[in-house]
Amino acid sequence: MFYSQAEINHHQAWPSKAGRMIHESVYISIDKDVLRKQDAVTDWSNGDMSLQQLQAVLRIIYANEKVIGIDITGECSATLDYLSEVRNADINNKANEELMRMILAEER
Numbered sequence: 001m002f003y004s005q006a007e008i009n010h011h012q013a014w015p016s017k018a019g020r021m022i023h024e025s026v027y028i029s030i031d032k033d034v035l036r037k038q039d040a041v042t043d044w045s046n047g048d049m050s051l052q053q054l055q056a057v058l059r060i061i062y063a064n065e066k067v068i069g070i071d072i073t074g075e076c077s078a079t080l081d082y083l084s085e086v087r088n089a090d091i092n093n094k095a096n097e098e099l100m101r102m103i104l105a106e107e108r
Contacts, residue, residue: 025068026061030054032074032095040095041076041088051095055102062106072099 032040034047035054061067076088 026065027068028058028061028070030070030072030074030099032072032092035095039091040074041091042074043076044074051098055099058099058102059106062103067107070103072096 033042033044034049036048036050037046039051040046075092076085
């Protein structure tokens with residue numbers, strides 16, 4: 001299942017996809033390069049989705065589907081610039097913490 005940026009921006013439309021089209025258990029794979037630069041630092045170009053938008057999509061999926069697993073990828077590889085590396089890791093760790101907090105709350 002793919003959620004386009006247009007569907008996410010039009011939040012009345014995309015929740016209708018969840019629960020109607022998937023009839024099996026769901027495994028979610030999140031690549032942080034979909035997130036805007038303020039929410040994640042990657043080796044690829046960043047998308048324009050906010051962390052809050054991603055969390056909203058995940059809440060819809062958790063509310064309507066049986067989630068059997070999830071992974072979060074997209075960490076920025078180490079660079080030779082230590083200060084940038086620390087700043088990037090801090091941004092990514094905050095995104096990871098927010099996503100995991102929301103995921104654990106949904107699984108309760």
